[in-house]
Amino acid sequence: MKTKIISRYEYAIILIKEMVRADFKVKYQQSVLGYFWSVLRPLFLFCILYAVFTVGLKVGGDIEHWPVALMAGIVMWQFFTDVTKSGMRSIVSSGGLLRKIKFPRYTVVIASTISSFISLLINLILVAVFALFSGVPVLSTLPATIFVIIEIFVLGLGLAFFLSAVNVKFRDISHIWDILIRGMFYASAIIFPISHIADAGEKGAFAAKILLLNPVAQSIQDFRHLAINPEIDSLWTLSNGNALLYLIPVFFSLFMIVFGGWYFRKKSPYFAEDA
Amino acid sequence: MNKDIAVSIKNVSKKFHLPEDNYGSIKMKFLSSRRGHAKRNEYEAIKDIDLDIKNGEFIGILGRNGAGKSSLLKMIAGIYQPTTGSISVNGRLVPFIELGVGFNKNLTGRDNVYLNGAMLGFTREEIDKMYDSIVDFAELHKFMNQKLRNYSSGMKVRLAFSIAIKADADILLLDEVLAVGDAAFKRKCYEYFNQLKERKKTIIFVTHNMAAVSDYCDRAVVLEAGRVAFDGKPLEAVENYFQLFSPQQDNGQKEKKVVIDDVSVKVEGDKITFEIDASNKTDKIIEDVVVRVAVKKQNGRAVAGFDNKNIEVPYEIDFSPTESKHLVFESLNILGSGSYSVNVSLRASAGDSFTGEDDEDDNNLSEFYDSSLNAAHFTIKKDGSNAPIILPAKVGNKES
Numbered sequence: 001m002k003t004k005i006i007s008r009y010e011y012a013i014i015l016i017k018e019m020v021r022a023d024f025k026v027k028y029q030q031s032v033l034g035y036f037w038s039v040l041r042p043l044f045l046f047c048i049l050y051a052v053f054t055v056g057l058k059v060g061g062d063i064e065h066w067p068v069a070l071m072a073g074i075v076m077w078q079f080f081t082d083v084t085k086s087g088m089r090s091i092v093s094s095g096g097l098l099r100k101i102k103f104p105r106y107t108v109v110i111a112s113t114i115s116s117f118i119s120l121l122i123n124l125i126l127v128a129v130f131a132l133f134s135g136v137p138v139l140s141t142l143p144a145t146i147f148v149i150i151e152i153f154v155l156g157l158g159l160a161f162f163l164s165a166v167n168v169k170f171r172d173i174s175h176i177w178d179i180l181i182r183g184m185f186y187a188s189a190i191i192f193p194i195s196h197i198a199d200a201g202e203k204g205a206f207a208a209k210i211l212l213l214n215p216v217a218q219s220i221q222d223f224r225h226l227a228i229n230p231e232i233d234s235l236w237t238l239s240n241g242n243a244l245l246y247l248i249p250v251f252f253s254l255f256m257i258v259f260g261g262w263y264f265r266k267k268s269p270y271f272a273e274d275a
Numbered sequence: 276m277n278k279d280i281a282v283s284i285k286n287v288s289k290k291f292h293l294p295e296d297n298y299g300s301i302k303m304k305f306l307s308s309r310r311g312h313a314k315r316n317e318y319e320a321i322k323d324i325d326l327d328i329k330n331g332e333f334i335g336i337l338g339r340n341g342a343g344k345s346s347l348l349k350m351i352a353g354i355y356q357p358t359t360g361s362i363s364v365n366g367r368l369v370p371f372i373e374l375g376v377g378f379n380k381n382l383t384g385r386d387n388v389y390l391n392g393a394m395l396g397f398t399r400e401e402i403d404k405m406y407d408s409i410v411d412f413a414e415l416h417k418f419m420n421q422k423l424r425n426y427s428s429g430m431k432v433r434l435a436f437s438i439a440i441k442a443d444a445d446i447l448l449l450d451e452v453l454a455v456g457d458a459a460f461k462r463k464c465y466e467y468f469n470q471l472k473e474r475k476k477t478i479i480f481v482t483h484n485m486a487a488v489s490d491y492c493d494r495a496v497v498l499e500a501g502r503v504a505f506d507g508k509p510l511e512a513v514e515n516y517f518q519l520f521s522p523q524q525d526n527g528q529k530e531k532k533v534v535i536d537d538v539s540v541k542v543e544g545d546k547i548t549f550e551i552d553a554s555n556k557t558d559k560i561i562e563d564v565v566v567r568v569a570v571k572k573q574n575g576r577a578v579a580g581f582d583n584k585n586i587e588v589p590y591e592i593d594f595s596p597t598e599s600k601h602l603v604f605e606s607l608n609i610l611g612s613g614s615y616s617v618n619v620s621l622r623a624s625a626g627d628s629f630t631g632e633d634d635e636d637d638n639n640l641s642e643f644y645d646s647s648l649n650a651a652h653f654t655i656k657k658d659g660s661n662a663p664i665i666l667p668a669k670v671g672n673k674e675s
Contacts, residue, residue, distance in 0.1 A: 011396050018393035026381045101371040101394055102353040269356045272349070273291060 012104045019111035024118070038119045039126050042074050049074065049191050059192045066193070068130045069224040069232055073190040075127055076220050079120035080156060081181055087112050087160025088167050088174060095275035105268040106261075109164050113157045120149075131228060141227040148226065151253050152219045158256030161264040168267065168274045188217035195233045209238055215249035280365060281446050281477040282328040282351055287360035289321040289346055289501075320346040322501040323360070330366070330445075331475040333468075335488040335509060337516045338498035344481045347498070348372050348448050351479065366445030366477070371395070373450055375435030380424040384415060384434060387423050391435065395442040405441055413437035433460060440467055446477040465491075485513045489574040510574070514648050531645050532557050533564055533594060533621050538650035540617055542608060547653075549604040551619055553645075555594035562593045563624040564644065566602060573614045581606070584624070591624075612657045620646035 028035050050067060053059045060066040090112040091098070091105065098105065124142075131138035166173045189197070189211065198208035212218045212235040225234035239245045293316045320343045328334055336344050349355040350362055352372050377394040378387050388409055392402040402409075410416055413433045423431065468491050471478055482488060488495055488509050495512030497505035497519070505515040536552040549568055555561050567582040583592055586604070594600065623642040 014393045014396065014398055017399075018390050022379055022382060022386065022390050025386060026379060029381075097377055099349070099354060100373045101376040103370060103394065272354045 008104065012107050012110075015103060015107040016111045016114065019107065020114050020118070023111065023115045027115075035122070038122055042071070042078050042123050043126065045078070046071050046074050053191045059196070063193055063195075063229065063232065065131070065134050065136050065229045068127065068134045068136055069193075069228045070191065071130050072127045072223055072228060073188075073220050075120065075123040076152060076223060077185065077188065077190050077216070078123065079116055080152060080216050082119065083113050083116040083153075083156035084159045084163060084177065084181070085174075086116060087156070088163035088177060090160070091164040091271055092167050092171075092275050095271075098272045098275055105271055106161070106264065109160050109264070110157070113153075113160050116156070117153060124149075136228055138227060144226045145223050148219045148222045151215060151250065154257050155215050155219075155253040158253065158258070158260035161260035162256070163260075165260075165264045165267040165271075168271055184214070184216060187211055187214065188220055190220060193232060194221055194238075198233055198238055205238065208233070209235070209245070212238065213245070213248045213252075215253045218246075218249040278365070279329050280327050281330045281332070282326075282365070282479070283363045284324055284326040284328075284347075284351070285361050285363075287321055287324045287347075287350065287357045287362060288319060289343075289350060289355060290358045291318045291320055292316075293318050320501055321350070321357075324501075324503055326496065326503065326506070328477060328479065330477055333472055333478045333491055333493045334480065335492035335495035335512065336479065336481045336498060337483070337485075337488065337495055337512055338504075339519055342498040343501040344498055345372070345450060348450055348479065348481050352448055364446065367443075368446040369395075369439075369442055369444040369448060371439075372448045374439050375431060378423055378431065378435065381422060383422055384419040384426065387434070388419075388438060391438050392441070395438065397441070409434075409437045409441065412440070429457060429460065436460070436464070436467075444476075446479070447471065448479050450481045451483070485516065486574060486576050489513055489576075518648065530556070533561055533644040535619055535621060535645050535647045535650065536599070538617060538619050538647060540651045540653045542653055542655060545608050547606045547608050547610070549606070549617065549651075551602045551604075552599065553594075553602065553621060554599035555597055558596040560593065560595055561623075562591075564592045564594060565622050565624050566592060567620045567622070568604065569618040569620075570610070570615050571618065573616070578610065578615070608655065610655050612655055614652065614654045616649045617651045617653075618646065618648050619650050620644075 024035075028037060046067075050070060054061055054066065054070065060070070063069070087109055090108045094108050097108075128138050128142060163173060163177060194208050194212065194217075197204050197211065199205075212221060218235050221232065221234045222236070224232040225237065235245060235249070236242075324347065336347065338344050346355060349372060350357050351364070352368065352370060354372070371394065375387075375391060377390050379390060382390065385406075388406060389399060389402050397405075410419055413430075413436070415430060415434055418426065418430065426434070465487075468478075472491070480487075480492065492509040492512075494507065495505075495509040496503055497512050497515045499519055504519070505512050533553055533555050536554055537550075538552075539550045541548045541550070551566060551568075553564075553566070565582050565584055567580065569577055569580040571577050581604070583590055583602075583604075592600070592602070621644040623644070
């Protein structure tokens with residue numbers, strides 16, 4: 001038997017890898033369609049929303065490539081709800097583990113976030129397929145979205161850290177978050193183009209700008225603007241290229257990961273007894 | 276810190292907050308802060324413990340349920356934080372206190388080896404190398420591609436144990452690992468313990484298995500209500516542990532009504548004679564006293580026992596006021612060779628404890644009068660096997 005000295009971070013990386021692997025195996029191994037479920041979920045949601053809003057209520061139908069934009073919005077939104085909801089549960093649901101072994105607690109949240117992120121990457125392939133069929137030169141436009149993807153990942157991870165730590169002490173945070181996230185879905189202009197609000201007079205333009213200060217809305221609209229159709233409005237186009245305004249959502253995402261990480265770190269020594 | 280000390284525990288206390296309802300909620304927080312105070316109970320599981328554990332020591336931690344054993348172990352492991360005081364660890368410590376941490380019942384045995392291995396800090400490549408020896412040791416070749424949910428509890432423990440022994444550390448924490456598993460598995464555990472002892476590992480072992488304590492530990496600590504009640508030799512610790520369960524602990528201040536004055540044991544041929552002197556310290560009649568004698572091997576294992584109600588010819592013992600009695604019990608010598616000691620206790624008969632006197636302790640236990648631990652010692656030498664015997668055993672070996 002050999003003695004092995006590994007650093008804290010090496011240990012954390014080994015743990016995260018195995019946790020993500022285990023999570024994926026458990027999630028999909030017992031279903032016939034396996035990994036496809038992570039793709040089918042947004043696809044079904046897309047079909048419903050497309051049928052009801054785009055075909056039925058004629059929302060966004062006049063915009064070129066709108067179905068692709070809708071799909072992209074759904075996929076990014078799904079990542080955001082996934083990462084915050086499963087992240088929020090992650091610490092509490094691994095309470096048994098926390099009470100039996102000392103290991104870096106943040107690995108649980110990071111593993112959960114990475115699991116959600118892998119689903120996002122798979123779903124983005126779906127979006128790319130949609131885009132190709134729709135005639136969007138997606139292979140050249142998609143790389144531009146990398147910063148948008150990083151931004152929503154950072155925001156999601158920060159929120160997951162914060163919410164998972166809060167959930168240990170206050171279990172009703174999950175109900176509160178459910179309500180908040182439902183409101184955010186509409187405020188993020190996923191099922192309708194943001195221009196519907198922006199074009200409704202002066203007040204509308206102002207409201208659209210305010211809505212886009214929310215990093216989820218901003219990143220979704222930016223993704224559509226950059227990758228799918230430059231005519232879809234983003235914070236950049238609505239504010240006539242005011243880069244300073246971008247500082248607000250970007251700063252909020254960065255703030256969230258710093259604050260969430262700090263709060264998590266502060267509370268983590270007591271997770272074992274409270275979770 | 277002194278180099279000989281593996282774990283140093285200094286003035287450690289641990290308080291737990293027990294909220295009124297199990298889970299806190301923001302609603303409750305809001306309501307209770309408006310009322311000005313949060314309703315919660317504090318429970319002090321560990322009270323000001325000071326303990327130094329030396330390198331290479333095999334230390335047992337005993338105590339009743341709720342005495343704080345596991346809390347202490349979890350604090351040493353770093354899972355719980357002490358409320359006050361500090362714990363310093365010198366050397367590499369296994370981070371887990373239970374076997375099979377992280378096991379997922381929806382994954383195969385094989386996947387769980389990698390998952391559990393990661394918990395112990397092994398990369399996949401490292402586990403690839405030791406995988407075969409793990410499976411060999413667990414003897415689970417046929418089941419590795421089965422999901423863990425289809426494993427029996429014994430199989431799970433075998434798998435977990437086989438991985439756990441790969442974790443190399445200077446200090447090991449074991450919390451009741453021997454509670455499950457069949458005889459063969461237990462033997463493996465004991466072999467592993469002996470190996471650890473030979474390799475001079477520091478082992479902190481929480482258990483209720485007194486035989487294991489006396490067989491393996493160099494030192495044992497008895498915890499009672501969060502404090503160290505005893506710290507010293509394992510055999511004495513075992514005695515101390517059993518004493519916790521005598522009601523004496525509860526009403527230690529009370530004056531004894533009947534006391535044991537003297538106990539002696541004689542071994543003659545095929546006969547063992549137990550002689551007990553007891554006296555009534557009150558000026559009242561005390562009826563129906565039960566005299567119980569327990570015979571134990573040197574390692575603390577009880578091998579035989581009887582009382583005056585539980586012998587061939589049961590009889591009642593009554594004490595008149597201030598009377599002293601000389602009680603004699605004779606028994607066939609059915610014990611194997613070895614050294615033995617005797618515990619004697621006096622209590623009221625359970626059947627009829629109401630004496631018309633002030634019955635302060637009307638718990639459903641019968642009233643306890645007195646006990647004498649290790650009241651007498653004796654040795655038996657026989658030609659035959661010296662294996663510990665369990666009643667009923669063959670009679671008829673001649674004394675040499």
